[in-house]
Amino acid sequence: MANQRLLSWALIAFGAIFCLVYPLAMVWPSGWAWHEGSPATNDYFLMIVGIYATLGVFLMRAARDPAANASLIWFTVWSSVVHAGVMAYEAMRTPMQGGHLFGDVPALLLVALVLGLLMSRTDQAGSRTTA
Template sequence: MSKTNPLLSVALIVFGALYCLLYPMLLIWPSGWAWHHGSPAANDYFMMICFVYITLGIFMIRAAKDPSAHSSLIWFVIWSSLAHAAVMGWESFRTPMMIGHLIGDVPALVIIAGVLAVLMKREPARRPAIA
C-alpha cells in the first residue's frame, strides 16, 4: 500500500456511508432527495438510482484502504457527482416544486466532489512497479 493522505480515506468512508444511507435520508427529508411523490418504492427510477448509489458507497468505503489504487473510481465519483448536481440544479429551477433540491442533494454532491477533488490533488501519484 502506498503512502496515502489519511483525510482522503476518512472522506471516502464518510461519503461512502452517506451514499449508502440515501434511502433513509429520503424517508427523513423527501423534498431534498426524491424527485417524486409517495413512498420511495413507488418509483422504479428512484429505487434504481438508490441502489446504484449504495453500491458506489460500498466501493468508496473499500477504496479508502488504498485510495491511490482506486483513483479512477474516486475521479468517477467526483465528475459524476458534479454532472448529477448540474442536471438536478437545472431541473430544480425548471420545476418550482423541486426547489428543495437546491438545499439538499445539489449542494451535497458539489461538496462531496469538491472535498474529494482537493484531497485527490494532494494524493501522491502511484508509481508503476519496475520489473
C-alpha cells in the first residue's frame, strides 16, 4: 500500500511538472527549449508543451488508480527514456545545446527512474497478494 501511495504522489508531482514545461522554458530556456529566441515563438516548442501538458493531466488522473492506468505509466517511463536519449545525443552533437544535459535530459531520466521503480514495486506487491 505504501508503494501505491508513493506512486500516486509521484504521478501527481510529475504530472504537475509536465504541465509546467512552458514556464520552465521561460525561466531557463537553455535547459528546456531547443531553439534560439523566446520559446513561445517556436511552433515545435508549443507542440511539445501541448503534448506534455496533456500527458501531465492524464498522469494526475492516473494517480487515483495507478493499477488501472499501468500502460499509461509504463508509456511515460519508456518514452521518457527514449526522449532523454535522443535529446542527450542531440545536446552532445550540437554545441549550443549543452544546457539540456543539465535540464530536461536528467529530468526525464528521473521521471523514468522513479515511476519505473515504483511501478515495479507496486506490480511485485500486487502479484504477492494475488498468489
